[in-house]
Amino acid sequence: MSTRGKISGNTPNPFASRRGLNQFNNRLFTLLVWVVGICTVLFICGLLFLILQKGLPKLEWSFLSGLPSEIEEGGGIGPTLFNSIYVLVISLVISIPLGMAAGIYLAEFAPDNKFIAFVRICVEGLASVPSIIFGLFGIAIFVEAFQIGLTILGGAVSLAFLNLPVLTRVTEEAIRAVPIEMKNASFALGGTHLQTILRVLIPVSLNSIITGICLVAGRAFGESAVIILTAGVTTSGEMWDFSLFSPGETLAVHLWYVQSEAIVPDATEIAEKAAAVLVFVVLLINVIFRVPLWLNARKTRV
Amino acid sequence: MGTLIDIQSLNLYYGTFHALKDVSMDIPEKAITAFIGPSGCGKSTLLRTLNRMNDMIPGTRIEGQIAVGGTDIYSREVDVETLRKKVGMVFQQPNPFPKSIYDNVAYGPRLHGIRSKGKLDEIVETSLRSAALWGEVKDHLKRSALSLSGGQQQRLCIARALAVNPDILLMDEATSALDPISTLKIEELAQDLKDRYTIVMVTHNMHQAARVSNQTVFFLNGEVVEYSDTEKLFSNPRDQRTEDYISGRFG
Numbered sequence: 342m343s344t345r346g347k348i349s350g351n352t353p354n355p356f357a358s359r360r361g362l363n364q365f366n367n368r369l370f371t372l373l374v375w376v377v378g379i380c381t382v383l384f385i386c387g388l389l390f391l392i393l394q395k396g397l398p399k400l401e402w403s404f405l406s407g408l409p410s411e412i413e414e415g416g417g418i419g420p421t422l423f424n425s426i427y428v429l430v431i432s433l434v435i436s437i438p439l440g441m442a443a444g445i446y447l448a449e450f451a452p453d454n455k456f457i458a459f460v461r462i463c464v465e466g467l468a469s470v471p472s473i474i475f476g477l478f479g480i481a482i483f484v485e486a487f488q489i490g491l492t493i494l495g496g497a498v499s500l501a502f503l504n505l506p507v508l509t510r511v512t513e514e515a516i517r518a519v520p521i522e523m524k525n526a527s528f529a530l531g532g533t534h535l536q537t538i539l540r541v542l543i544p545v546s547l548n549s550i551i552t553g554i555c556l557v558a559g560r561a562f563g564e565s566a567v568i569i570l571t572a573g574v575t576t577s578g579e580m581w582d583f584s585l586f587s588p589g590e591t592l593a594v595h596l597w598y599v600q601s602e603a604i605v606p607d608a609t610e611i612a613e614k615a616a617a618v619l620v621f622v623v624l625l626i627n628v629i630f631r632v633p634l635w636l637n638a639r640k641t642r643v
Numbered sequence: 644m645g646t647l648i649d650i651q652s653l654n655l656y657y658g659t660f661h662a663l664k665d666v667s668m669d670i671p672e673k674a675i676t677a678f679i680g681p682s683g684c685g686k687s688t689l690l691r692t693l694n695r696m697n698d699m700i701p702g703t704r705i706e707g708q709i710a711v712g713g714t715d716i717y718s719r720e721v722d723v724e725t726l727r728k729k730v731g732m733v734f735q736q737p738n739p740f741p742k743s744i745y746d747n748v749a750y751g752p753r754l755h756g757i758r759s760k761g762k763l764d765e766i767v768e769t770s771l772r773s774a775a776l777w778g779e780v781k782d783h784l785k786r787s788a789l790s791l792s793g794g795q796q797q798r799l800c801i802a803r804a805l806a807v808n809p810d811i812l813l814m815d816e817a818t819s820a821l822d823p824i825s826t827l828k829i830e831e832l833a834q835d836l837k838d839r840y841t842i843v844m845v846t847h848n849m850h851q852a853a854r855v856s857n858q859t860v861f862f863l864n865g866e867v868v869e870y871s872d873t874e875k876l877f878s879n880p881r882d883q884r885t886e887d888y889i890s891g892r893f894g
Contacts, residue, residue, distance in 0.1 A: 511789060522736055529694060530750060530803065
């Protein structure tokens with residue numbers, strides 16, 4: 342028979358909301374976080390939409406696969422798109438194993454001394470060096486020391502150097518974040534250090550490592566300074582040119598080139614379409630690299 | 644009951660800290676031996692010398708001898724991985740890998756080179772049955788081990804340890820993170836397992852030692868104060884310090 346309202350009756354409710362300054366601050370802060378969050382998301386989505394909306398509708402296959410033109414209208418981006426992917430793949434093939442190996446060394450094997458602490462500071466420093474420095478480094482090695490000129494090889498290796506510190510850092514952090522209990526479990530079952538690294542530490546930290554790889558892959562795909570200095574602003578003029586010693590203008594460089602140097606009449610349109618393709622491919626890279634994680638997660642449903 | 648583990652005047656140092664002082668004891672096979680004592684008394688340290696997990700702590704130095712089945716486990720010829728296969732361990736916090744239940748149990752056998760699906764299936768089933776977990780998980784072996792409750796996770800860790808077919812099972816406060824009902828299950832499990840395995844357990848909980856163990860060792864400041872049959876140690880301790888500890892006057 343009792344009604345819930347009765348309980349409080351005439352006595353003041355001990356749980357009544359207190360409208361103190363703390364409550365006010367709490368609400369204000371919550372509101373602020375929401376507003377800033379929504380604005381940021383809107384801004385990013387708007388930016389993406391703008392880039393894609395300007396370029397994507399005008400895209401045709403002939404643009405994606407066509408050769409660039411120097412003077413006339415209607416040039417494509419075929420070889421530069423190919424170079425972008427080719428250079429990216431080579432640079433990742435070089436930098437992922439090296440970066441991961443270095444990261445695993447620092448996390449698992451490196452002694453705890455001043456020299457290693459110094460190495461760590463250097464790696465961190467290198468991770469934030471402007472990319473053009475790596476471009477100059479590439480010139481010094483490939484153009485001046487080896488005298489092979491502006492090539493895909495030079496561009497890819499320089500890009501790999503650019504990404505190496507970030508990958509090393511990301512891998513080290515990810516491996517360190519694996520709880521010691523899991524490592525102990527593997528050792529206690531008679532696992533060797535190598536088995537423990539391969540079967541526990543890397544799989545457990547794979548998510549963070551792949552996030553790191555996505556970051557550097559996206560950065561490498563959009564990188565222009567390093568490529569301009571080491572791979573040049575021209576292509577060999579052929580599609581599917583797998584030679585490592587061809588000049589290797591990439592899509593990002595081409596984008597800069599048409600906008601600033603080229604004399605083709607449809608430069609703006611090419612730039613818009615190329616930008617859309619560039620953004621689209623970066624998004625695609627992020628999706629593709631996550632496929633193994635999804636497959637992995639599906640195998641062990643919680 | 645023969646002796647399986649024979650410890651002779653063992654001294655262990657972490658850097659300059661003398662953690663175990665002249666410890667000698669015989670641990671019988673196919674029985675439960677419990678190590679009790681206040682925090683920092685060296686009981687876990689001694690446990691971890693038995694499968695050489697202390698090797699991984701830098702600055703650890705050991706003098707004396709530990710023989711398992713007559714072999715000095717600190718001699719140069721001993722392969723640590725093979726030793727750990729024979730001396731399994733269950734930790735304080737349940738620590739399953741973030742893999743499926745099946746893959747957790749199959750982890751050890753796979754490390755040691757068993758590839759055949761049929762053989763692995765068999766090992767997984769026997770181990771989970773031995774750990775009294777089979778009935779609860781047999782229909783979803785592909786689920787993540789992290790979806791299990793704490794008590795189930797700990798029994799999974801026991802199954803994982805049993806899967807490599809050890810002779811000895813070390814339990815390092817294996818129930819201290821669990822609720823009373825899960826604790827009871829693990830204690831019953833230990834009772835069942837002692838017919839086939841030699842169990843050495845470290846426990847903070849004196850009552851647990853009194854309930855499940857055959858022998859009890861009382862440690863204080865890195866020394867063995869008293870080692871006798873559990874019943875005798877709790878009903879009629881020889882040493883005053885043991886009596887003070889088990890009657891709750893300190894610790």
